[in-house]
Amino acid sequence: MDRFYTSPELADALVGLTTPRRRALAIADFACGEGSLLLAAERRWPAASMIANDVSAASIASLRKSRPKWQVAGSDFLNPRSVRASSLRHHFGGVDLVLLNPPFSRRNRQTFEVAVGDEVLHASIAMAFVVNSIPFLRPDGAILAVLPDGCLVSKHDEPVWRSLRKQFNVEVIRDNSRSAFQGVRARTCLVRMTKLNARVSVAEQVAAPFAPTISRGRVQMHSRKVVTPRQGRPLVHTNNLLNGTVTNSGEHVQGAVLSGPALLFPRVGLVTPGKLCVLGAGRRVTLSDCVLGVACESEADVDTLRRMVLAAWPVFASAYRGTGAPYITLERASMVLSNISAGGRSLVNELPSEALA
Numbered sequence: 001m002d003r004f005y006t007s008p009e010l011a012d013a014l015v016g017l018t019t020p021r022r023r024a025l026a027i028a029d030f031a032c033g034e035g036s037l038l039l040a041a042e043r044r045w046p047a048a049s050m051i052a053n054d055v056s057a058a059s060i061a062s063l064r065k066s067r068p069k070w071q072v073a074g075s076d077f078l079n080p081r082s083v084r085a086s087s088l089r090h091h092f093g094g095v096d097l098v099l100l101n102p103p104f105s106r107r108n109r110q111t112f113e114v115a116v117g118d119e120v121l122h123a124s125i126a127m128a129f130v131v132n133s134i135p136f137l138r139p140d141g142a143i144l145a146v147l148p149d150g151c152l153v154s155k156h157d158e159p160v161w162r163s164l165r166k167q168f169n170v171e172v173i174r175d176n177s178r179s180a181f182q183g184v185r186a187r188t189c190l191v192r193m194t195k196l197n198a199r200v201s202v203a204e205q206v207a208a209p210f211a212p213t214i215s216r217g218r219v220q221m222h223s224r225k226v227v228t229p230r231q232g233r234p235l236v237h238t239n240n241l242l243n244g245t246v247t248n249s250g251e252h253v254q255g256a257v258l259s260g261p262a263l264l265f266p267r268v269g270l271v272t273p274g275k276l277c278v279l280g281a282g283r284r285v286t287l288s289d290c291v292l293g294v295a296c297e298s299e300a301d302v303d304t305l306r307r308m309v310l311a312a313w314p315v316f317a318s319a320y321r322g323t324g325a326p327y328i329t330l331e332r333a334s335m336v337l338s339n340i341s342a343g344g345r346s347l348v349n350e351l352p353s354e355a356l357a
């Protein structure tokens with residue numbers, strides 16, 4: 001996806017995801033190509049100053065000609081020395097809005113060293129563009145990005161997202177059609193990252209935000225190998241999630257073990273309140289690849305989490321998307337559960353018990 005430029009429609013949709021408060025806006029795209037994203041921003045905020053960067057000398061030369069008012073740089077954004085040597089160095093801490101459709105392709109699965117807060121991590125190329133943009137943001141700045149689904153769910157980028165979520169509210173706003181980019185079929189989505197409010201409320205100080213650790217099952221049902229109870233653990237598939245409890249499939253398989261107490265729910269398919277199931281303390285199971293599980297410290301915690309999700313059911317259910325069978329990604333599940341638990345603490349206490357049955 002190195003050279004797949006964003007269509008004006010998709011670029012307009014992306015810039016429509018924010019309403020910056022400042023009047024004199026500085027907007028940047030550090031992999032700008034032909035400038036589609038900045039052009040969309042210019043249509044929306046004609047007075048904003050535009051900062052464009054791309055490693056391609058041809059793209060830069062053409063933009064310098066066609067957009068003489070833009071501040072155009074030609075750095076390699078993955079190379080800090082190149083960035084510091086370019087005119088981008090004048091914009092650290094001064095950008096209100098970063099727009100990105102970074103290169104996606106991961107030739108040789110190459111990763112890039114990035115610094116998030118005080119951690120040094122390794123990121124995919126798309127993720128590295130996101131992380132390297134952060135030092136340019138103003139304290140209330142935001143990032144809007146077209147990202148490959150892979151970047152949101154890959155094991156590799158998971159620690160980077162975890163770290164980013166300490167500083168940002170990360171929202172996957174929508175899935176793009178697979179034909180959004182001419183000449184390639186790619187799963188992509190629009191992501192909005194806004195800085196977490198510097199003002200910390202009293203409630204947040206006493207109760208740290210819930211950052212769920214979600215396990216995804218790996219056993220594929222069509223190729224599962226059933227073993228004896230002594231050789232494996234009970235298999236849990238979506239049809240074992242019934243009326244809030246985890247039923248026995250009668251099959252045992254080998255694979256990663258999830259221990260209760262935990263909250264299980266489907267990753268794929270129709271999700272109903274009854275499919276939100278409690279795995280009791282002490283039960284040790286192996287999940288099919290259609291099931292997700294959140295391990296909790298106590299049964300009381302699982303119960304509270306289940307109540308919160310039920311209380312915010314439309315929000316949770318809307319995180320299942322997709323053109324075919326609806327599905328939820330690990331990233332979306334983590335975000336929706338964090339959001340629900342952040343907003344739901346007081347709700348749970350107020351709910352009548354019949355609403356939770």
Ligand SMILES: C[S@@+](CC[C@H](N)C(=O)[O-])C[C@H]1O[C@@H](n2cnc3c(N)ncnc32)[C@H](O)[C@@H]1O
Pocket residue numbers: 001002003004005006029030031032033034035036037053054055056059075076077078079100101102103104
């Ligand atoms: C997928 S295109 C997107 C272009 C534009 N943002 C858009 O949405 O149409 C990615 C762009 O990243 C640029 N690029 C690739 N590697 C880069 C790097 N290391 N530093 C800066 N730009 C890079 C490519 O030249 C290409 O123009």
